Amino acid sequence: MYKxxxxxxxxxxTLPAYAxxxxxxxxxxxxxxxxxxxxxxxxxxxxxTSVVHGSYNGDLAxxxxxxxxxxxSWDVVEVxxxxxxxxxEEGLFEKLxxxxxxxxxxxxxxxxxxxxxxxxxxxxVLAYNSAKVKGAPQGWAxxxxxxxxxxxxxxxxxxxxxxxxxxxxxxxxxxxxxxxLASVEGQDRAFRKLDELKPQLHWWKTGVEPIRLLADxxxxxxxxxxxxxxxxxAEQPQLALSWGGGIYDFDYWxxxxxxxxxxxxxxxxxxxxxxEPQQRFAENIAYGPVNRRAIAALDxxxxxxxxxxxxxxxxxxxxxxxxxxxxxxxLEARFERWAKQ
Numbered sequence: 001m002y003k004x005x006x007x008x009x010x011x012x013x014t015l016p017a018y019a020x021x022x023x024x025x026x027x028x029x030x031x032x033x034x035x036x037x038x039x040x041x042x043x044x045x046x047x048x049t050s051v052v053h054g055s056y057n058g059d060l061a062x063x064x065x066x067x068x069x070x071x072x073s074w075d076v077v078e079v080x081x082x083x084x085x086x087x088x089e090e091g092l093f094e095k096l097x098x099x100x101x102x103x104x105x106x107x108x109x110x111x112x113x114x115x116x117x118x119x120x121x122x123x124x125v126l127a128y129n130s131a132k133v134k135g136a137p138q139g140w141a142x143x144x145x146x147x148x149x150x151x152x153x154x155x156x157x158x159x160x161x162x163x164x165x166x167x168x169x170x171x172x173x174x175x176x177x178x179x180x181l182a183s184v185e186g187q188d189r190a191f192r193k194l195d196e197l198k199p200q201l202h203w204w205k206t207g208v209e210p211i212r213l214l215a216d217x218x219x220x221x222x223x224x225x226x227x228x229x230x231x232x233x234a235e236q237p238q239l240a241l242s243w244g245g246g247i248y249d250f251d252y253w254x255x256x257x258x259x260x261x262x263x264x265x266x267x268x269x270x271x272x273x274x275x276e277p278q279q280r281f282a283e284n285i286a287y288g289p290v291n292r293r294a295i296a297a298l299d300x301x302x303x304x305x306x307x308x309x310x311x312x313x314x315x316x317x318x319x320x321x322x323x324x325x326x327x328x329x330x331l332e333a334r335f336e337r338w339a340k341q
Contacts, residue, residue, distance in 0.1 A: 021050040022264045026078040027251075028055030029208050030231040030285055035119075038281035039272040046271065049264055057205055060087055063256055067092050072256045075265040078119060082160065082324035084252045088115035089325065094255040100266065101273050108308075111290040116252030117273055118290035120281060123307040123316060124161050125246040127224035129214045131238040139244035139315075140169035143221050144197055151220025154202040154213050159335035160324055161223060161247055164317060166193035168245045178320045187331065191338055203339075214239055226307055230286035243312045249319035250290065282306060 024040070026032055032053060040051035054074070056062070060083055066072045079087065087093050093115035098104060101117055111118035126143055130136075133149055142149055143165070155162050164177050170193045172180050180186035202219055204210050210222035211232045229241045253269045255262065271277060278294035281287070288308030289295050295308060303309055307316070324331075 020048075020261070020264060021052050022075045022261055022268050023052045023054065023073065024076045024078075024268065025054045025056055025074045027058065027207060029206070030228055031207070031225075031287075034227075034281055034285035034287075037284050038277050039268070042277060042280070043268055043271050047267060049267070051268070058083060060092065063087075063092060064090075067257050070258055072258045072260065074256050075259050075261045076253055076255060076268055079116065079252050079254050081249050081252065081319055081321035082328055084113060084116045084254055085321045085325035086328065087254065088113070092257055094257055094259060094262065096255070096266075096269075100270055106275075106292050107273075108290050108292065110250060113252065116254040117269055118250040118252055119272065120278075120290060121248055121250055121288035121307050123226045123243070123246040123248040123312070124156070124223050125226045125229070126221060126242045126244070127210060127214060127229045128221040128240055128242075129217060129219075129238055130240045132217055132220045136240070136242070137221060138242055140165045141171070142242075144169040144193070146197075146200055149220060151200075152202055152218060153197060153200050154204050154210050154219040154222035156210075156223055157203040157205050157339075159331040160328065162194060162335075163187065163190040163331065164247055165223065165245065166190040168317075169193055174245060174315060174317045177317055178323050182323065182327075187334075191334070194338070211236075211239070227285040227287045230305060244315045246307070246312070246316045247319055248307045248313065248316050249321075 026035060032055065040053065044050050058080060063074065063077065095114055096117060098112050101112060104112060126137055126140065128137055132151060137143060137149055143153060163181055167177050167180055167190050168174060170189060181190065202213060207225050207228045210224040211228055213219045214222055215236050226241060229239055233239050253272065255265050259265050273291060275291050275293035275297065278289040278291040279297050282289050282294065282298055283302060286305050288306040
């Protein structure tokens with residue numbers, strides 16, 4: 001404990017003291033609660049700068065309008081990898097200096113990007129209510145098998161993730177998903193597979209929804225964020241998940257272009273990237289740290305339930321952010337048309 005206190009004190013000494021606040025926008029829910037314990041409260045203690053939190057659903061439309069109007073009220077925003085890549089290309093985010101985060105070797109590959117730095121590694125997995133499902137579904141082929149596993153299904157609204165899941169359900173190996181999805185034929189194949197499940201589907205948009213749907217028994221299975229499932233299991237032990245075919249990815253901190261409190265915002269991001277806050281975050285929600293020193297410091301029992309555990313990564317798919325940055329707009333428009341048919 002003394003070493004941790006000393007480390008925090010040393011980090012605080014390297015950060016400027018702001019008698020101010022910084023506005024951080026993230027995805028809310030259990031994720032926000034873990035961020036508050038790991039990042040927000042300790043950052044105020046270390047620097048004097050309060051964190052004002054806001055939530056959103058990942059849509060960059062509002063941020064795009066703020067940047068276009070040169071009236072940006074968000075200082076730091078949490079984004080998924082494809083949105084970071086697309087937003088960086090559009091000029092929605094400030095470029096970051098990698099040297100301010102310390103030794104690049106301390107971070108997982110892909111964690112430090114031109115316009116963002118990783119917060120955590122997470123996975124979208126197959127979740128189910130074990131009280132409603134006989135047996136243990138192992139992957140997306142089981143998700144599509146409504147005869148063997150009866151009941152409604154739920155998926156996150158949008159093309160991203162669902163096209164990958166559909167191809168895996170149709171027999172495409174995890175390692176080949178993006179190679180198949182890159183072709184028009186592969187995209188058609190994925191939508192045809194979604195057609196099979198369409199009458200059984202309930203769509204969700206926020207991370208808490210699949211947990212509620214599963215707990216209420218309104219659906220037997222759903223895609224869900226692994227951390228949300230783990231956070232709910234203490235009170236709802238009937239909730240379970242399968243890592244097979246899960247899509248793992250980084251969430252990133254990014255600074256909107258034209259951010260008014262750039263110095264405070266950078267200070268927050270640097271703080272949240274250090275080993276101790278990273279470790280504390282993973283101890284409060286089952287998402288993997290991006291800082292290797294934090295990973296090494298975690299209790300092995302905690303590490304085993306994170307997306308970064310080798311056994312959990314083995315059957316998973318790494319989100320191809322470049323693919324979605326290039327193809328996302330067209331595929332999401334096609335999904336909207338398909339969903340309304």
